[in-house]
Amino acid sequence: MEKVATAQSIWQKLQQKQPVIISGPCSAETEFQVLETAIRLAKTGRVDAFRAGVWKPRTKPGMFEGVGTEALQWLKKAREITGLPLIVEVATARHVEECLKEGIDMVWIGARTTVNPFSVQELADALQGTTIPVFIKNPLNPDLELWQGSIERLKKANIAHVGVIHRGFSNYGNTEYRNAPMWHIPIELKRRMPELPMLCDPSHICGRRDLLFEVAQKAINLDYDGLMIETHIDPDNAWSDAKQQITPERLAELLQQIEWRQETTEKEAFLNALAKFREQINHIDDEILTLLGNRMKIAEKIGIYKKENNITILQTNRWNEILERALKKGEKLGLSKDFILKFYDAVHLESINRQHKVMMDYDHPQQTS
Template identity: 55%
Template sequence: MKLNLNIQPLNTWIKTGKEPLVISGPCSAETEEQLVATAHLLAQTGKISALRAGIWKPRTRPGEFEGIGSIGLEWLKRAKEETGLPTAVEVATAKHVEEALKAGVDILWVGARSTANPFTVQEIADALKGVDVPVMVKNPVNPDLSLWVGALERINNAGITKLAAIHRGFSSYEKSAFRNEPMWDVAIALKTLAPELPLINDPSHISGNRDLIGYVSQKALDLDMQGLMIESHIDPSVAWTDAKQQVTPAALADIIDHLTLRKAEVRNSEVNDKLAELRNQIDKIDDLVIQKIAERMQIAEKIGQYKKDNNITILQVGRWDEILQKRTTYGKALKLSAEFTEKLLELVHNESIRRQTEVMNADAAQGQAAEKLTHA
């Protein structure tokens, strides 16, 4: 199923002559001097397509710096006038939309916390009706594809055709090297649903650490994302918010210089022929994998019948532990990561449990159906 979005190509509403497309600027507009100076340094790199800055900052706890407020829009206007860079800000209320547009902001984006709340998104969408302005929508805080899609649809239904999504990662209780888990599969799922929708990556919020920004940026470009939103500050060490994930304009330029741009499509017939050959091999293997899984499920149903006949519980914890240990070890020997093998086994195991449960409860289900017919 594909999303039916009415949108314009990215290059019709933002200059994409520079590759990759980069939107950059401080996490927060702190002072007029800080914002304007950062903007000039970014413009001088020649690698920036738009200037971003946080004006209103939704923070997790009260008492933290929640943005400089509307006065920052005037600073942003000055930065735009002096550098020629289009500007972008986050909006979380109808009032934010009104003030940003009045100040001449070129691009708006909906933040992760706002995307998670359909009421907030609808308020923003209502404020955008009749307005011709680009809007970007960040993924929600949690990995909920439907919420992300719903927010994009609400904005699009308001008449916004200059639309893009921003992948900024997802919150997770599990500790890892990332501030927000990339969960690339969710972003890929969105691209699959809406291939024409521009998808921009936010490596700053995924990384939470400037040392990882280059790595995440390259990964995003390799997955055919159309651009990057990277936070940059004239002096990150004294930044009022998210200091660890911001880079200086010079460091940003260095990161971009070391990125490798790859083509989404190849026109060389020899290369295409080789790709087609390799993909044909994958298709055959995929068919075989599915066939073998189907055979496995047939055996699982027989096991379910045997357990039913002998009054044995479906779940055998010892057996499941044995499968996990043996198959994970085998997977490592075949150069498969333990995480991948475990996830695959869990999917297969859950389907086996479901099949066996159906077999175990078949008589009860038939009995309920017969009872309904009796009382009909």
């Protein structure tokens, strides 16, 4: 088959804001499974790189932890046959050494590794000065500073090409997704580091194949630079993460359904209309901030009144009354329950902090000399 891409050309696509698709099985299980998956992916003409888990960090001992180094030979055969560049997860310096020795094109650092700065530093040292692209998945826990710190460790190691993969976050009580996307975290990372290529891994966010399209489309709508989606020749019988994998042919169908969007346009009519809408939003935002400022001034007066009457700041019945009223009003205005709850939680916390401050200032006025 004709060679599809190289790691360098993939990085160029990312720089040029062309979507990159990475796909392959969660785990490399057998040589046949690896080769057959790669061949069928290549036939779709939609995939830029082939992924497969060689070393699998699992939650409990006894679970399938990957074939190990032997599987790298299977991947190299897949590249020879299909021309698809390879990307593998690394978790230790030895993994890095094996991948570099075998000429693996790209690597990624997994979520379980990203949570440990010592592990990330070990990998950064092992990858020091490498020219192959290195991607880092978000940590399991929703900690933006930890994710950004991992990126900075790689950059300080003079690694030329660093990107990130959003795969969702562990969240107690989460039921819809395997890992809650918490879109605001990668959005904030993108704001802080706009030059950083960002891929989305819908497979690990969803944990089930029926949600893949919805999450993939949202990522593209949010200007992500590509997708990493797990595929398998026999998903239901995969040795790991069976529920979230799809066949290569289903991947092609899913990619065909996605509406691929661009970051901007030079069309004058669009730019003029957008400028007007944004100006309206700016005015509304100014009004919202002014109203919130006024609300907090009233909260401070309430704090003084509570202090004078020896009343606690938190009034649970009043808080429930506010929430109930806001949820009913928000529903009529087309606002989601989730948004109302998050917004009012933030407002309530600020109000509590303001009342606490005025109470403390009232009790302990600053001494002047």
